[in-house]
Amino acid sequence: MTHLRVGILGSGAMAQTHLRAWRALDVPWLALHDRNLETATDLAHTYGAKVYDNAAELIRDCDVVDICLPTFLHLEAVMQVALAGKHIICEKPIALSTKEGMAMIQSCETAGVRLYIAMVLRFFPMYRRAAELALAGKLGTLQVLRLKRVGFPPHGGTSWFADDALSGGIVVDMMLHDIDYALWVAGDVVRVFARLTRTTTQQYAQAILTHSSGAITHIECGWAYQNGLFRTALDLVGDAGLLEWSSDAPPSSLRLPNTVEMIGAVPLPAISAASDPYTMQLQHAAHCLETGSPFEVTTQDAVRALNVALAVRSSALSGRAVMV
Amino acid sequence: MNAPVNAPARRVLKVAILGLAHVHTEGYISILKTLPGVELLGCAERDGIASSRTFEGVKMFSGVTALLEQRPDAVIICSETVFHRELVERAARAGAHILCEKPIATTLEDARIMQDACHTAGVNFMTAFPMRFDITLQHTRQTLQEGSLGAVLGIVGVNHSINPSSHDAWFADPILAGGGAVMDHTVHLTDLYRWFFKTEILEVYAALGHPLGSSVETSGILLVTLENGLHASIDCSWSRPAHYPRWGHLKMEIVCEKGVLVVDPFADHLTLFDTANPAPTWVSFAPDPNRAMLLAFLESVQKHLPPPVTWLDGYRTLQVALSAYTSSQTGQLERITSQEF
Ligand SMILES: NC(=O)c1ccc[n+]([C@@H]2O[C@H](COP(=O)([O-])OP(=O)(O)OC[C@H]3O[C@@H](n4cnc5c(N)ncnc54)[C@H](O)[C@@H]3O)[C@@H](O)[C@H]2O)c1
Numbered sequence: 032m033t034h035l036r037v038g039i040l041g042s043g044a045m046a047q048t049h050l051r052a053w054r055a056l057d058v059p060w061l062a063l064h065d066r067n068l069e070t071a072t073d074l075a076h077t078y079g080a081k082v083y084d085n086a087a088e089l090i091r092d093c094d095v096v097d098i099c100l101p102t103f104l105h106l107e108a109v110m111q112v113a114l115a116g117k118h119i120i121c122e123k124p125i126a127l128s129t130k131e132g133m134a135m136i137q138s139c140e141t142a143g144v145r146l147y148i149a150m151v152l153r154f155f156p157m158y159r160r161a162a163e164l165a166l167a168g169k170l171g172t173l174q175v176l177r178l179k180r181v182g183f184p185p186h187g188g189t190s191w192f193a194d195d196a197l198s199g200g201i202v203v204d205m206m207l208h209d210i211d212y213a214l215w216v217a218g219d220v221v222r223v224f225a226r227l228t229r230t231t232t233q234q235y236a237q238a239i240l241t242h243s244s245g246a247i248t249h250i251e252c253g254w255a256y257q258n259g260l261f262r263t264a265l266d267l268v269g270d271a272g273l274l275e276w277s278s279d280a281p282p283s284s285l286r287l288p289n290t291v292e293m294i295g296a297v298p299l300p301a302i303s304a305a306s307d308p309y310t311m312q313l314q315h316a317a318h319c320l321e322t323g324s325p326f327e328v329t330t331q332d333a334v335r336a337l338n339v340a341l342a343v344r345s346s347a348l349s350g351r352a353v354m355v
Numbered sequence: 356m357n358a359p360v361n362a363p364a365r366r367v368l369k370v371a372i373l374g375l376a377h378v379h380t381e382g383y384i385s386i387l388k389t390l391p392g393v394e395l396l397g398c399a400e401r402d403g404i405a406s407s408r409t410f411e412g413v414k415m416f417s418g419v420t421a422l423l424e425q426r427p428d429a430v431i432i433c434s435e436t437v438f439h440r441e442l443v444e445r446a447a448r449a450g451a452h453i454l455c456e457k458p459i460a461t462t463l464e465d466a467r468i469m470q471d472a473c474h475t476a477g478v479n480f481m482t483a484f485p486m487r488f489d490i491t492l493q494h495t496r497q498t499l500q501e502g503s504l505g506a507v508l509g510i511v512g513v514n515h516s517i518n519p520s521s522h523d524a525w526f527a528d529p530i531l532a533g534g535g536a537v538m539d540h541t542v543h544l545t546d547l548y549r550w551f552f553k554t555e556i557l558e559v560y561a562a563l564g565h566p567l568g569s570s571v572e573t574s575g576i577l578l579v580t581l582e583n584g585l586h587a588s589i590d591c592s593w594s595r596p597a598h599y600p601r602w603g604h605l606k607m608e609i610v611c612e613k614g615v616l617v618v619d620p621f622a623d624h625l626t627l628f629d630t631a632n633p634a635p636t637w638v639s640f641a642p643d644p645n646r647a648m649l650l651a652f653l654e655s656v657q658k659h660l661p662p663p664v665t666w667l668d669g670y671r672t673l674q675v676a677l678s679a680y681t682s683s684q685t686g687q688l689e690r691i692t693s694q695e696f
Contacts, residue, residue: 257614
């Protein structure tokens with residue numbers, strides 16, 4: 032149970048996900064603002080939150096601002112909230128460039144507010160358990176990692192996500208999750224190579240990372256499937272063991288025959304009945320804010336992952352391997 | 356489907372196996388024994404090399420010279436890769452058509468000498484790529500060629516196995532095998548990509564993993580680009596542990612504009628728990644592509660047809676494997692020159 036008053040900026044796919052999670056955490060005060068007052072009002076109605084038609088007032092009235100805006104707006108929003116002296120939770124990627132990211136971190140430090148970047152993959156139970164086992168040495172020395180994350184084009188492939196200048200493109204937006212994961216479990220990356228294919232609405236990328244330890248990682252990532260399909264997988268190999276997991280595996284509860292499922296505008300992984308990673312992440316962030324303990328994912332982690340993602344993107348553009 | 360050919364009045368084909376090192380040797384023998392119209396003359400290692408293996412009901416000759424004196428119509432080369440060249444030259448001179456294990460050689464030069472030898476002797480050379488004879492992959496190829504899924508955005512391929520150094524150590528010997536996981540596994544997926552799209556591989560980037568104490572790479576990931584612009588990956592790692600339920604797998608996902616093909620040709624299996632094994636094993640109930648491959652090879656010999664998989668298929672795939680080593684050394688993309696033959 033947290034006593035934080037939470038204000039959300041945005042009313043899109045992530046705002047909804049966060050709103051649901053904050054509700055599950057039973058926060059005493061929850062409000063949101065979006066430039067689109069209509070969707071904000073709808074969401075607020077569904078989850079029981081206040082709506083503000085003015086961002087500055089929302090920021091003034093809460094303890095922590097949860098930024099669920101498109102990536103190109105992260106910089107501006109973080110600066111504004113930091114100036115107002117409020118703690119910040121901000122969706123990943125931190126920013127579109129490491130320079131912007133560093134500037135945001137600097138501003139938060141200067142303003143004396145804390146900044147948590149929502150690298151949620153670290154809270155997905157299977158990824159977390161696998162990382163724990165790998166980091167505890169259960170697999171021996173890591174040798175080769177395979178990570179997969181392929182969904183459908185968000186908003187049909189025509190929104191701000193599709194514009195690299197606004198979202199960073201698929202590598203910075205989505206492959207970032209698995210890049211951060213590879214960095215987390217296998218350490219620093221020294222060289223990357225990637226290929227990317229596009230149609231008018233689809234993007235599909237593969238990357239190879241070489242870690243300084245000598246381990247290698249393959250990442251597959253796409254906004255490529257038909258609407259509603261989203262698949263993830265991990266395969267971690269060390270000299271003493273192997274961990275396999277795929278979202279193709281049957282869930283802990285299955286309703287047959289298959290009923291038509293709700294399809295959101297932005298691809299998000301299916302969540303097991305047992306644990307919602309978005310809720311666990313926000314619970315962790317709230318706990319750290321209230322107790323002053325350090326975040327599990329630091330702003331430096333967020334910038335490091337972005338830096339590798341930018342190298343991967345530049346390799347995909349140039350067709351050359353890129354040193355990090 | 357038990358008869359190799361449907362043609363009437365065919366003569367019995369005499370078949371020999373040269374070299375016994377390859378893991379497929381035993382499987383080939385058990386298939387050949389069941390084929391009508393086939394006489395398995397026997398097996399031999401190179402001259403002066405005593406075989407440590409025996410196969411029930413199969414004659415073991417003292418060496419390749421003695422076996423080739425029996426005038427086989429066709430031979431299957433199952434030696435360590437580095438000896439393929441010598442055995443191919445010997446078999447070609449003896450007038451036998453050849454089915455040769457993959458990779459066809461450890462160097463491009465050896466591969467070219469093998470081709471010259473077969474050409475001079477007027478015998479066929481077929482590269483053993485059994486996956487082309489797998490029903491699932493044949494359907495996959497057909498689906499892709501029909502084009503109903505739209506443009507292909509990319510392919511992810513894995514050909515994983517357990518590390519052979521504990522049971523077939525020569526696969527991990529840089530001299531005998533010419534390398535490790537890359538030599539062992541790159542060629543199958545490379546050949547399938549070429550075969551699906553009737554095109555060659557133009558560029559190769561590879562990162563390889565050499566654990567301490569291993570004389571060859573045990574893991575490798577390649578990103579290759581085909582002449583049609585398609586990007587495809589190949590994970591050739593020996594990354595399954597020794598007690599994995601099966602030797603490994605070959606899988607691919609072909610991501611297309613209008614859908615994704617998830618292909619696992621070895622998916623049809625039972626899980627067997629028995630007292631002979633500490634861990635459960637996966638037992639196939641799918642048709643064996645090796646059998647279809649042998650039938651196609653023998654039919655081509657019988658009917659004087661060109662081999663269904665050619666020397667060039669073996670050569671091109673070897674080029675890709677060798678390029679992976681160069682790429683991993685330079686840390687950059689390798690371009691393959693597609694010299695004509
Ligand atoms: N962690 C995850 O799993 C995950 C998944 C998807 C997205 N994200 C990240 O979350 C953030 C938000 O993504 P989303 O999926 O909620 O996006 P979305 O497009 O669904 O929602 C964006 C929201 O921002 C509002 N907005 C305000 N100003 C805008 C402007 N100028 N242009 C467009 N929209 C504007 C929109 O009204 C909308 O409410 C992004 O940084 C994204 O990378 C994270």
